[in-house]
Amino acid sequence: MSINDDQAIDQSSLDLAGSFLEVLRTRRSVRSFSDRPVPQEVIETLIATAGTAPSGANKQPWRFVAVQDADLKRRIREAAEVEERKLYESRANEEWLTDLAPLGTNADKPFLEDAPWLVVVFKLNRDDEPARETDQVYYTNESVGIATGMFLAAAHVAGLATLTHTPSPMKFLGEVLGRPAHERAFMLIPVGYPAAETRSPDIGRKPLERIMVVDAGEAPNADDPSRSLPSSMPPDPRNGLSGSPD
Numbered sequence: 001m002s003i004n005d006d007q008a009i010d011q012s013s014l015d016l017a018g019s020f021l022e023v024l025r026t027r028r029s030v031r032s033f034s035d036r037p038v039p040q041e042v043i044e045t046l047i048a049t050a051g052t053a054p055s056g057a058n059k060q061p062w063r064f065v066a067v068q069d070a071d072l073k074r075r076i077r078e079a080a081e082v083e084e085r086k087l088y089e090s091r092a093n094e095e096w097l098t099d100l101a102p103l104g105t106n107a108d109k110p111f112l113e114d115a116p117w118l119v120v121v122f123k124l125n126r127d128d129e130p131a132r133e134t135d136q137v138y139y140t141n142e143s144v145g146i147a148t149g150m151f152l153a154a155a156h157v158a159g160l161a162t163l164t165h166t167p168s169p170m171k172f173l174g175e176v177l178g179r180p181a182h183e184r185a186f187m188l189i190p191v192g193y194p195a196a197e198t199r200s201p202d203i204g205r206k207p208l209e210r211i212m213v214v215d216a217g218e219a220p221n222a223d224d225p226s227r228s229l230p231s232s233m234p235p236d237p238r239n240g241l242s243g244s245p246d
């Protein structure tokens with residue numbers, strides 16, 4: 001392979017990576033959904049994509065429960081709002097409420113009934129495959145987090161909106177959905193199309209030089225321009241503010 005071939009491959013990788021970045025930069029959490037239906041095959045494809053994720057010792061310690069039944073969605077909303085009311089009224093400290101303020105969220109969760117699908121991600125605390133040598137699982141939070149991220153990215157690429165919702169504690173999800181005890185609720189994800197009038201809060205992302213360090217070194221210092229990474233990347237139109245930790 002010539003140097004020119006290597007350069008062409010590098011350029012192609014850069015182009016592809018840049019295209020994916022541009023696609024994912026347009027993903028936003030959506031908290032208001034239309035009732036436009038989404039075919040089950042689409043949800044199946046998104047979950048199959050999530051299932052390609054890497055996992056500790058390939059144990060794939062996840063289960064994705066796709067809920068479309070109106071009564072189940074209503075029960076999930078009611079139970080989630082009980083937990084969320086406690087969060088906003090007493091569980092969250094002042095700092096947490098301060099960090100949530102820019103999002104404009106509150107304890108009302110109509111999207112849990114409006115979205116055509118709720119995908120509830122469970123992590124398995126033991127492997128339940130019938131033909132297994134052992135039932136141990138490894139790095140479950142990391143594994144399920146990666147699979148969930150791949151699900152979110154796949155949904156976005158498919159033109160669908162999602163929200164990563166964590167009404168804590170989430171034990172009620174296992175009860176409402178009749179899940180076995182070794183499945184622990186990890187994330188509640190409404191999936192669908194955004195309502196016509198939906199607006200996302202005006203928040204941005206940290207710039208690359210604040211989240212990346214090349215080789216060894218201290219945490220990047222915001223005031224030291226010499227630590228900025230040389231980058232040909234276009235700036236994030238969402239301006240570089242940090243997001244919320246919720």
Ligand SMILES: Cc1cc2nc3c(=O)[nH]c(=O)nc-3n(C[C@H](O)[C@H](O)[C@H](O)COP(=O)(O)O)c2cc1C
Pocket residue numbers: 027028029030031103105163164165166167200203243244246
């Ligand atoms: C682990 C996790 C939990 C979250 N929990 C909630 C939640 O319970 N309710 C909510 O409205 N948003 C929740 N979010 C969404 C974040 O607020 C949102 O991702 C962040 O503000 C950045 O906005 P964006 O997703 O629109 O880019 C959660 C996000 C993550 C990753």
